[in-house]
Amino acid sequence: MNKKFISVFLLLCLLAGYKNANAAIKLPGLIGDHMILQRDTKIPVWGWATKNSEIELKFNNKIYKTKTGNDGKWIIRLKPLKAGGPYDMNIKGDGSNIYIKDILIGDVWICSGQSNMAYQFTNPRAKIKYADEIANAQNDRIRQIMIEKKYAVSEQDDCKTYGWKSVHPQNTINFSSVAYFFAKELYKKYQIPIGLISSNWGGTKAEAWTSEEGLKNMSRYNNDIFILKTPEELEKKFEQARQNGEKWDLQVEREDKGYQNGHAIWAAYDFDDSNWETMPQADLWDNHGYASPNNQGAFWYRKEILLPQDAAGKDGILDLGGVDDIDYTYFNGQLIGQQKIGIRRYKVPASLVKAGKNIIAVRIINNRGRGGLLDQPRKYNWNGNKNSIDIDGAWKFKRSVKIGGRPGEYNPYNMPTALYNGMISPLKPYAFKGVIWYQGESNTDQAYEYRELFPAMIKDWRKQWGREFPFLFVQLANFKKADAQPQESDWAELREAQSMTLQLPKTAMSVIIDLGEADDIHPVNKEDVGKRLALAARKTAYGEKGIVASGPTYKNMKIKDDKIILFFENIGNGLTARNGKLKQFAIAGADKKFVWADAVINGNTVIVSSPSVKTPIAVRYAWSDNPEGCNLYNSEGLPASPFRTDHWDGKTKIKYRK
Known part of the structure; x- marks a missing residue:
């Protein structure tokens, strides 16, 4: 640029x-x-x-x-x-x-956030899961208007849109899936027209959706706002990011021992990989002793497969599941395909196919975060002319280049104020009922800032419209590999920051800690997310009495001997453990070392203890990126929000609260 x-x-x-x-x-x-x-x-x-x-x-x-x-x-x-x-x-x-x-009068909702709000039925997995829903969707009284993606250096008073579209098989495919199910539930309940203003952008941060006035008390954003408004400074950022990315690419290429001078040495048919490590099935290397950070760069995977005599000399198809981030896949030493994140299906030319031993080698370049072969969805097969052979199982693997994450491209749309200016300001002064918001993944490394930023954004929007409208948001889902032992977690801290935002009036949070997927930041189940948001709306926006719209939320605790008794709000008709005894409770004493705990429901409380912690002072529940199996619910079937009874002050030490 x-x-x-x-x-x-x-x-x-x-x-x-x-x-x-x-x-x-x-x-x-x-x-x-x-x-x-x-x-x-x-x-x-x-x-x-x-x-x-x-x-x-x-x-x-x-x-x-x-x-x-x-x-x-x-x-x-x-x-x-x-x-x-x-x-x-x-x-x-x-x-x-x-x-x-053809104008209808009803309730209008702004639907904003990042990719999980933007997630449409066009997604391949959603197309399959919701095929019947899409095919049979027909409701002229639910309509969506999509705002065209645009960032801007100053507040705009207009925006491009794709026009108002009603629920119909041809249109629904492009609806926000969460917003669609949210509207469907509200219409079923109230039988009034529901309008959806879909203004969202994947991979975006909350500060980008906040006005300059809304950020005025957070000086850390001042420099970025200045850069956004200054052409020369913006150009410098673009150029520096480009150069840094190229340097990273060249370093990986230069240091990759398996790929030298254009030759894929470690892909060779007769290469000796006997000293490589082995994983029992295709998986991320993070789960085998090479966890992030600073384990980006290049890894190689190798696998021997045995093919029958009638497969020799015939074309084949390799199904090799997903990869994170970029793969170069070789068959018997020859490159057969490469792509970025996604499910791989590569054609193998007949000239490469042998009877008996064949070698698959995969060179993976990981730019940032976790890396390697994805263990879900599980799909590793050889598809020949007459047969399909399961080739799941063990892989050899070896790190070739250890390096930190690749410097990202410079994205001005993620600059503070950029999306507010381009995609929220133009909506004023359109009248609406409230907002549904699904965002936070891009701020997980800023959880303590988010405690201030997210409420500031909500207050900012309300000030811009001059009224305290309902603001409903989705807490982050479970994601990534489950931890074997209690750990610190950026995702848990961001969920905590989201929970703290409930101190603002007319806000509600939908907990989906049970709807996520370990290996997909975009879980396909958007129906239950929409339904839980609709429950929150019925209580917060529509004022229904007696409705339970939230799962249990931590209130306070009491230490009694070697146990901690937890008290909750939003228990509905009572606490319950889904699918067996309670899981994902951890407890710690004065040493602040958390261990898994025994937890039992006693009336409207949960009693937590561990034989190894004689004098406990703190409990955590579902405190991890992916608290797999966490199962505290109320009788209405809504999951408890993750929590900790201790909290970090963001500076020097851990503080504990009762």
Whole structure:
């Protein structure tokens, strides 16, 4: 990206909010055919035209009039209406005569966050799991409008959209899956139109979704905001990131002992791998003594497979599961395929296929985080002309290059304020019921900052709209390999920060610690996520009495002899252990060394103890990236939120609380 491009881009961003002073009526991207408007409140409709021109709007047998200001902007606030429709709207003025048809009145929800909110039914796994749902989806009273991805250096007053689309097999495939199931549940309950404003972007951080005003008390973001607004500084960042990435690539290439001068030495058919380590089945190397950080770089995997006589000299297909991040796969010393993250299926030319012994070698380049072959979904097969052979089982493996993570590309969309400017600011002043939010994965290395940042973002949005609307969010799911022993966890700390945000009024959190997947940061089960958000909405946004919308949440504790008694809120009709005795409870004494504990339900409390901890002072529950098997629920079937009775002050020492 060169300086000229950056300068032009920034100029366009700065001018995007300015409307031609001689233009006819222009409406924002949110307003158009099939839109859903918010019931029971004054409904803002706005646009731009020549300054000081007359605007007339007809809607629901009423006529509204106004004039544009010197900036060409006009706004009319329609009288509140009950749910219903369809209605039509006619807007005249400045030589324009615009008709908007098929308008419904109902409840509108902003659906924002990162990739798990953006996750659509187009996902291959979702297509399979929800095939019947997609094929039979038909509800004209649930509609979504998708906001086009855009970052900006200053607050924009308009955005591009893909138009309002109703639930229909052709449209539903592009719905946010979480938002779709959320809306489906609300419609089933209240039988009113539900509008979804889908404004999300995968891999994004909360600070990118917060305005400059919202971040004003967090000086750590000031420099990045300055860079975003300064073309020369932004160009420097792009160039530095490019150079750093190239240096990393060259170092891996230079130091890879298995690949020298263009020759894949460790892929050779007769290469001696007898001194390599062995893993019992395809897996990440992190799970075999090479855990991150600083175990990125290059690893090699090798495997011998035996093929029957009738396979020799015939084309074959290798199914080799997933890989993280990039693979180069060889068959009997010859490269047969390469790709980035994803399921691999490679054709093997007949000339390479032998009867008996054949060698598969995989060179894996891992840029950051965990790396290696993925053990889920499990799919390792040889598919020949007449047969399919399971080739799952042991792999030899060896590290070739040890290096830290690859410097990432410079992504201005993740700069503080960038997405608020481009994708949230343009939604003002559209009226809506509330927000559903699914984000946090990209902030897991900033859990203590998130304690301040996330509430600040919510308060910022509320201030921008001038009202305290309901804000419902999803706590991070379980993810990564389960720990054999109690460990510290960035993901657990981020979940804790999310829980602390519940101190804000009209917020609710949906716990999905039981819906995640160890090897996929995008779990396919979005139906239960949507249903739990809908439960939260029914209580927090719609004020239903007596509804249990949350699983058990930690309240306080009491130490009694060698046991700790835990007290909870949101227990509904009682605590329960799903699928056997309670798991994922850990306990510690003054040495702060946590060990697995025995935990039993006693009425509305849980009693925790361990023979190895005679004087306990703290308990943790489900405190890991993936607390596999955690099973404390209430009788309504909602899981308990992970917690710890100790907490880190973020500076020097661990503090404990009662």
